[in-house]
Amino acid sequence: MRLIAHHILACHAKGCTSNNFPLKFSDVESQNAEAEFSPDFLKGFYPKIEWNVLITTAKEKFIKFGEVSLPEEQPNLEDLDEETLKKIHHVLLEIDVITGKMSCPNCGHIYPIMSGIPNMLLAEHEIA
Amino acid sequence: MSRPELQAPPEIYYDDTVAKKYTQNSRNQEIQAQMTYRALELLALPAGRPSYILDIGCGSGLSGEILEEEGHVWTGVDISPSMLEVALEREVEGDLFLQDIGQGLGFRPGTFDGAIRFVHTLDSYRYERLMLPVFSISVLQWLFNAETSHPTSSPPHRLSRFFTTLYAALKNPSRAVLQFYPSSDSQITMCSTIARRAGFGGGVIVDYPNSKKARKVFLCLFVGTGSYSGSTIAEEVPRGLEGDGEEGDMDIDEEGEVKFEKRRERERKRPSEKKKALKIRDKEWILKKKELYRKRGKEDVPKDSKYTGRKRRVAF
Numbered sequence: 001m002r003l004i005a006h007h008i009l010a011c012h013a014k015g016c017t018s019n020n021f022p023l024k025f026s027d028v029e030s031q032n033a034e035a036e037f038s039p040d041f042l043k044g045f046y047p048k049i050e051w052n053v054l055i056t057t058a059k060e061k062f063i064k065f066g067e068v069s070l071p072e073e074q075p076n077l078e079d080l081d082e083e084t085l086k087k088i089h090h091v092l093l094e095i096d097v098i099t100g101k102m103s104c105p106n107c108g109h110i111y112p113i114m115s116g117i118p119n120m121l122l123a124e125h126e127i128a
Numbered sequence: 129m130s131r132p133e134l135q136a137p138p139e140i141y142y143d144d145t146v147a148k149k150y151t152q153n154s155r156n157q158e159i160q161a162q163m164t165y166r167a168l169e170l171l172a173l174p175a176g177r178p179s180y181i182l183d184i185g186c187g188s189g190l191s192g193e194i195l196e197e198e199g200h201v202w203t204g205v206d207i208s209p210s211m212l213e214v215a216l217e218r219e220v221e222g223d224l225f226l227q228d229i230g231q232g233l234g235f236r237p238g239t240f241d242g243a244i245r246f247v248h249t250l251d252s253y254r255y256e257r258l259m260l261p262v263f264s265i266s267v268l269q270w271l272f273n274a275e276t277s278h279p280t281s282s283p284p285h286r287l288s289r290f291f292t293t294l295y296a297a298l299k300n301p302s303r304a305v306l307q308f309y310p311s312s313d314s315q316i317t318m319c320s321t322i323a324r325r326a327g328f329g330g331g332v333i334v335d336y337p338n339s340k341k342a343r344k345v346f347l348c349l350f351v352g353t354g355s356y357s358g359s360t361i362a363e364e365v366p367r368g369l370e371g372d373g374e375e376g377d378m379d380i381d382e383e384g385e386v387k388f389e390k391r392r393e394r395e396r397k398r399p400s401e402k403k404k405a406l407k408i409r410d411k412e413w414i415l416k417k418k419e420l421y422r423k424r425g426k427e428d429v430p431k432d433s434k435y436t437g438r439k440r441r442v443a444f
Contacts, residue, residue, distance in 0.1 A: 012234035
């Protein structure tokens with residue numbers, strides 16, 4: 001699972017409607033992946049990025065992969081240069097989480113990640 | 129064989145063997161490819177820009193590969209671990225999730241508007257609506273099965289959770305194209321009613337309605353009424369394809385002449401159906417039939433006697 005997928009995930013257990021994003025990583029093992037750099041796609045996705053979330057997640061867990069020195073403030077879409085885009089690209093699309101856990105900051109539900117695939121199944125009593 | 133969704137729930141039906149078989153079957157691959165292209169056509173994504181697409185029931189990523197070829201980035205959701213394992217082996221590019229869509233999708237809900245007006249709405253809305261045009265091939269019919277007796281697993285419940293969360297995860301404006309094999313008209317009605325209740329516009333498209341084999345039902349759902357930024361798509365439900373979906377269904381060659389067909393000659397040669405149906409109806413057969421009728425409770429079944437099914441003498 002790449003960080004872009006983490007960025008669109010929210011807890012969907014019963015009654016968990018606020019403060020359910022971002023899911024918190026723990027016991028993470030990850031590797032570098034390679035993905036094709038597509039500025040058009042990134043620009044399309046750019047407005048959906050929660051900048052703070054992206055920075056904290058990247059800093060907390062994934063600092064060892066390359067230089068993740070994103071600017072503290074989210075640059076405007078018009079001011080994006082290629083270098084920043086490449087950095088964003090690296091963080092979103094080239095960090096691949098293999099195993100680990102994600103927990104909901106609100107209800108504490110734990111979604112395990114196995115061989116790169118998060119298990120999003122809920123138990124019966126958690127279904128909304 | 130009966131339809132797979134009637135045999136077992138998807139996470140059990142698509143076990144390791146079936147998942148492998150399914151992926152390697154060249155006919156499956158071909159059909160998947162055809163439907164993926166058709167779904168992409170119905171999605172009518174803005175041209176020349178890669179989109180972020182959600183593939184519901186991505187399985188082993190057959191359709192995902194086509195999306196990659198078309199330059200899109202995709203994310204897949206499936207309930208069968210075996211299928212996802214095959215997808216991993218095939219090293220597909222998209223992110224995969226093990227998820228039961230009947231439980232609802234766990235994606236971040238968004239609020240309004242496309243990328244252009246984002247700056248203006250930043251203060252009033254916390255999230256930009258995620259841009260996830262969606263399509264899904266042959267998945268919905270699985271939702272019609274109640275797997276347990278728990279009230280939350282009744283088909284309408286599952287469908288409505290799915291459509292509600294899907295609606296939330298979609299960007300405005302965008303579309304979702306869902307192809308499925310309904311087993312009755314009431315299933316189509318149920319699907320579209322629940323989808324409409326969840327907020328979707330759009331409707332049902334039937335491709336090749338007159339062909340038994342090639343008939344495909346698509347739910348083409350719209351979020352919002354505006355068109356994609358830049359393009360001016362009239363937001364009306366696209367038309368389904370006509371014909372019977374077989375190649376060469378127009379047997380007119382380039383000069384505009386009708387081709388000579390050998391079919392009628394062949395038909396004449398074939399032994400007639402009646403002759404085939406003639407079987408020897410001996411005493412044993414008659415007794416068996418009568419017994420069967422009695423068992424079914426049919427009235428006035430003649431009694432068995434020594435005359436039953438006896439051979440008549442040759443009469444002139």
